[in-house]
Amino acid sequence: MTRVDRTMLRGKAQTVTGLVDPEALGPTLMHEHLIWDIRTPQMAVMADQGPEIALCNCFRINYGRLKVPNNLVSRSIDIACEEVGKMVAAGGRSIVELSCGGLKPDPEGLAEVARRSGSLIVMGCGHYVHDYQDRANDTRSVDSFAAEIISQIFEGAWGSSIRAGIIGEIGCQVPWTPLERRVLQGALIAQAETGASVNIHPGRHEDQPQEIAEFVASHGGDIGRTILSHIDRTIFDEYRLLQLADTGCVIEFDLFGQEQSFYSWGDIDMPNDAARLKSIRTLIDHGHLDRIVISHDICYRTRLSCFGGHGYGHIYENVVPLMQSRGFSASEIDAILINTPKRLLTFI
Numbered sequence: 001m002t003r004v005d006r007t008m009l010r011g012k013a014q015t016v017t018g019l020v021d022p023e024a025l026g027p028t029l030m031h032e033h034l035i036w037d038i039r040t041p042q043m044a045v046m047a048d049q050g051p052e053i054a055l056c057n058c059f060r061i062n063y064g065r066l067k068v069p070n071n072l073v074s075r076s077i078d079i080a081c082e083e084v085g086k087m088v089a090a091g092g093r094s095i096v097e098l099s100c101g102g103l104k105p106d107p108e109g110l111a112e113v114a115r116r117s118g119s120l121i122v123m124g125c126g127h128y129v130h131d132y133q134d135r136a137n138d139t140r141s142v143d144s145f146a147a148e149i150i151s152q153i154f155e156g157a158w159g160s161s162i163r164a165g166i167i168g169e170i171g172c173q174v175p176w177t178p179l180e181r182r183v184l185q186g187a188l189i190a191q192a193e194t195g196a197s198v199n200i201h202p203g204r205h206e207d208q209p210q211e212i213a214e215f216v217a218s219h220g221g222d223i224g225r226t227i228l229s230h231i232d233r234t235i236f237d238e239y240r241l242l243q244l245a246d247t248g249c250v251i252e253f254d255l256f257g258q259e260q261s262f263y264s265w266g267d268i269d270m271p272n273d274a275a276r277l278k279s280i281r282t283l284i285d286h287g288h289l290d291r292i293v294i295s296h297d298i299c300y301r302t303r304l305s306c307f308g309g310h311g312y313g314h315i316y317e318n319v320v321p322l323m324q325s326r327g328f329s330a331s332e333i334d335a336i337l338i339n340t341p342k343r344l345l346t347f348i
């Protein structure tokens, strides 16, 4: 692949296998991981990576009380192809893959998965949360991050010639570290320079999505092309949800398929899919239909169908019928699964 510029990107979506007409994207999962490693640096070097996942332990591992490093990493192209193939069979078409800096991105692997599975894959770029980043990032400037992200979109990412089609997931934590703020500022400069959307992973505190949305707006970001991820594990009240939507950002419910109330990364009551749909209905009833996207954010092997999980087809197989039976109209479902992703993935 060759270098592209802003003019070439405008009006197109950029997948790992090249530029496409955004009409070709179809039903799109906006936040997934296909080839990933979300082990913390400490976990990655542990001598005991835990048992192999099997029928007798997949529930316990997936539930999360039993934390097994082995579950937090998947590098198999064959498994990714098989799992994405099942999503295509269930009616899905495109996937946004957000394994960015710190999560061991594999652009060549994603291109192979796209070719073999018949899906379109849009790759993210930039850096995940502080602790996962290369420590060489600690002394880097905003401009250095901006230049890196711009080149990942125009030239190629992570040493490959495969170009990113979205920025993110940009990692933030609570407390929000100076490094994470510099990366986000760099991402906003790159957004202005390239016309890409930005996906942001907020820290696990109910006020942080709002803090980030206000930061984006006050630092020259395009709030309407800024997606706040993981709202279903972060905000639990209508006031905060509507206040966040009023900023004009895109709200992402991306843990569909995780249905246990227990959440291993924090002391919250995790909603199930039906409760997620109630929050989405609240947003729609307040005029926010065009700023909602959904996904599974699969980053545990136990959530893949070959390890006993729901797989990438879950939204099409199970959530769409639930939406239909809960009174969501066809045009509302299309807005969430097709039209808003298409808008966000089309370079401006």
Ligand SMILES: [Zn+2]
Pocket: 031, 032, 033, 098, 169, 297, 299
């Ligand atoms: Zn993610």
